[in-house]
Amino acid sequence: MHIMEGFLPLPWAVFWWVVALPCLAFGIYQLKRILSADREALPLLGVTGGFIFILSSLKLPSVTGSCSHPTGTGLSAVCFGPFVTSVICAIVLLFQSLFLAHGGLSTLGANIISMGVIGPVAGWAVYRVLRDTRVHVYLTIFSACAIADLVTYVVTSLELALAYPAEVGGVASSFVLFLGIFAITQVPLAIVEGIVLALVFKYIVTLKPEILVRLRVFPEEKIRAAAGDAQ
Amino acid sequence: MYEEILEDIAHNSALRETNTAVKLATGTGAILLCLLSPGFLAPLFVAVTLVLALVFLARVDIHTLLHVYTAPALFALFSILAIVLVSGGGECFWRWQPFPWFALSLSRDGINQGTLVLARFAGGTTALAFIALTTPMTDLFAVMKRARIPDEVTDLAMIIYRTIFVIMAHVVQVYRAQVMRLGYSTFRESVRSFATLCGAVFIASWEAGEDLVRAMEARCYDGKFAVLGRDRPPAPLSVAAVTLFFLTTGALAVTTAEITLL
Structure with a gap:
């Protein structure tokens, strides 16, 4: 869920850029560390970015009839970690604004924080909590992706509420209204995205489980067990 | 569904050969002016001018341009509705307060605020579309x-x-x-x-x-990619046109700062 160009007043646009820059700097530091250790990682990270871009430009089957796109950041955070996801996501968000006119340049900082930092971190945290429990891998992926999407929508609502506080009740009241309005599209979208990405995971487990073993997404025996369930 | 990427249009744009820095300065400068303007007329002027530039100078199909606005339109619709309902002040036309801490109202200041955000959205999105539809990504690298x-x-x-x-x-x-x-x-x-x-x-x-x-x-990749930048020097006419556009928008932003819809 992107905040479109022109929606944030200048002070808030600058504020979110200032918040986003240290996160990006840390992500770039992590990226440099990964690339100095393994040069082959660059093309793989590149295709991950391409995958997120394509995934986010596909129209998701929608129950509300709205034009909805998955974020794909939950799956990326699970597979590649939240910090690298933030750098990839920043590049993808820039491409989305310049390829598809989704999002914006002044609102890029706010969108990086919601879609590239806090959403993926929340999805990754859920995955880390559930990863070593007895919860099934598909349910873990569903929860991580749906939570990443929901948290992105909550943070976006908060960013808008901070910029446009209500006359009565201030930021809290405005936050409730933005949450309520966007819930119409975003809650079904998060559930459908969770289901779709869990099915995507099942497809990969069935056809190419070695990718997930190499990325150490789950212990090998858990992936083998899931592959057995899928067949 | 998938062919709607704007990059292909940028490659065929009549402004493709214009200096990249001039096009980027036009788009980002226009976005900045939209955000700095306290009134809604300057952002609307930006939107109209850049639409005309895209249609007549860049030779972008008008249907393609309209399509650019459809994706963000839903977000704009919901968000502006919320901004109008929570922003109170001035003469109140309708009010509903279900809780002491939460009220929705349709007031003069709320409608004016919504109009300003709508104008900034139109100006900003058009400025973004101007960069997207005239500048291929390869030039940005x-x-x-x-x-x-x-x-x-x-x-x-x-x-x-x-x-x-x-x-x-x-x-x-x-x-x-x-x-x-x-x-x-x-x-x-x-x-x-x-x-x-x-x-x-x-x-x-x-x-x-x-x-x-x-x-x-x-191919002996050593960790660095070469980038072959091929950029034309800025044409004096395009620099003069962009400067005039900025000055007119800036003057309009200052002189129409107090004008509101209601």
């Missing part, structure tokens, strides 16, 4: 190199850019095959087909990455 953005980020951006087109070709093939087999006929079928499509794309992406590693190693 040269700008990123000159702006001293870390090489790792520029290289990653270039690989993402390249991969998008490789994967997109794959997506179009799979999607068309699914549509031909009624893969999107019901909601349940759509979810299943969409998941299969995404899974196939993930695996294709991974394999494309492995192929790329092999191809780059075979």
Whole structure:
């Protein structure tokens, strides 16, 4: 869920850029560390970015009839970690604004924080909590992706509420209204995205489980067990 | 569905050969002026001027341009509605307060605030579309190199850019095959087909990455990509036109600051 160009007043646009820059700097530091250790990682990270871009430009089957796109950041955070996801996501968000006119340049900082930092971190945290429990891998992926999407929508609502506080009740009241309005599209979208990405995971487990073993997404025996369930 | 990428239009734009810095300055300067303007007329002027520039100078099809606004329109509709309802002040036309801490109202200041945000959205999105529809991404990589953005980020951006087109070709093939087999006929079928499509794309992406590693190693890749920037010097006429546009918008922003819709 992107905040479109022109929606944030200048002070808030600058504020979110200032918040986003240290996160990006840390992500770039992590990226440099990964690339100095393994040069082959660059093309793989590149295709991950391409995958997120394509995934986010596909129209998701929608129950509300709205034009909805998955974020794909939950799956990326699970597979590649939240910090690298933030750098990839920043590049993808820039491409989305310049390829598809989704999002914006002044609102890029706010969108990086919601879609590239806090959403993926929340999805990754859920995955880390559930990863070593007895919860099934598909349910873990569903929860991580749906939570990443929901948290992105909550943070976006908060960013808008901070910029446009209500006359009565201030930021809290405005936050409730933005949450309520966007819930119409975003809650079904998060559930459908969770289901779709869990099915995507099942497809990969069935056809190419070695990718997930190499990325150490789950212990090998858990992936083998899931592959057995899928067949 | 997938062919709506604006990059192809940018490559065929009549402003393709115009200096990249001038086009970027026009778009980003216009966005900044829209945000700085306290009134709604200056952002509207930006929107109208840049639409005319896109249609008559860049020769962009008007239907394509309208299509650019459809994706953000839903977000704009919901958000502006919320901004109008929570922003009170001035004469109140309607009010509903279900809780002491929560009230919705339709007031003069709320409608004026909504109009300003709508105008900024129109101006900002048109400015963004101006960059998107006239400047191919390959021109921006040269700008990123000159702006001293870390090489790792520029290289990653270039690989993402390249991969998008490789994967997109794959997506179009799979999607068309699914549509031909009624893969999107019901909601349940759509979810299943969409998941299969995404899974196939993930695996294709991974394999494309492995192929790329092999191809780059075979060509003695040493960790740095070369960027061949081919940019024309800025034409005096285009610089003068952009300066005039900025000065007019700035003057309009100052003189119409107090004008509101109601």
